[in-house]
Amino acid sequence: MSISLVAGLGNPGRAYAATRHNAGWMVLDALAADEKLSWQPQDRFEAETARWDFAPGHTVWLAKPLTFMNLSGRAIQKLAAFHKVPPADITVIYDDLTIELGLMKVAVRGSAGGHNGVADLLQRMGDGFVRYRLGIGPKAPPEMDIKDYVLGRFTDDQQLLFNQNIPRFVSGLRLLLAQGPDKAMNQLNRRTLTP
DSSP, X not given: OOOOEEEEOOOXXXXXXXXXXXXXXXXXXXXXXXXXXXXXXXXXGTEEEEEEEEETTEEEEEEEEOSOGGGHHHHHHHHHHHHTOOGGGEEEEEEEEEEETTOEEEESXXXXXXXXXXXXXXXXXXXXXXXXXXXXXSOSSTTSOHHHHHTSXXXXXXXXXXXXXXXXXHHHHHHHHHHOXXXXXXXXXXXXXXX
């Protein structure tokens, strides 16, 4: 197995740029900047894509769907079909409010967990893709509507914490791409935040 397509979930447009729901885009943008990759709008895929020559003979396509979150699967399905990438070779990066802010978890199977972008991908392509989940929780105040929370912006302290962890999120993604989900799960899922 070798990951060939990495999709970060988010919503297009300035109004959504710094919201919690765009955490996947933020990390993918950081990786692309590190590698000096340029994003290209691809109308036929409804996405921005960047080509990354990750290793000799191993091209990784980075993608940011432009379909808005609830239709993320449409863009990813088009990209996967064009590049002939099976679900097992796709990694999807997205926000997860059940995980503490600053932590990340890797999984290969599971439900959508209330995440509409993941739900759309499951409906269109089935399970088997790798999930790279970025913590944005816990939701506070608890009675706040989930939609309002994920479409809201981080507080200043939360944004600082998230930004400080972006290098860890990127290095974790590199580990996943280089060594596969099993090793990534072993190394990344056990970590706890240090003060």
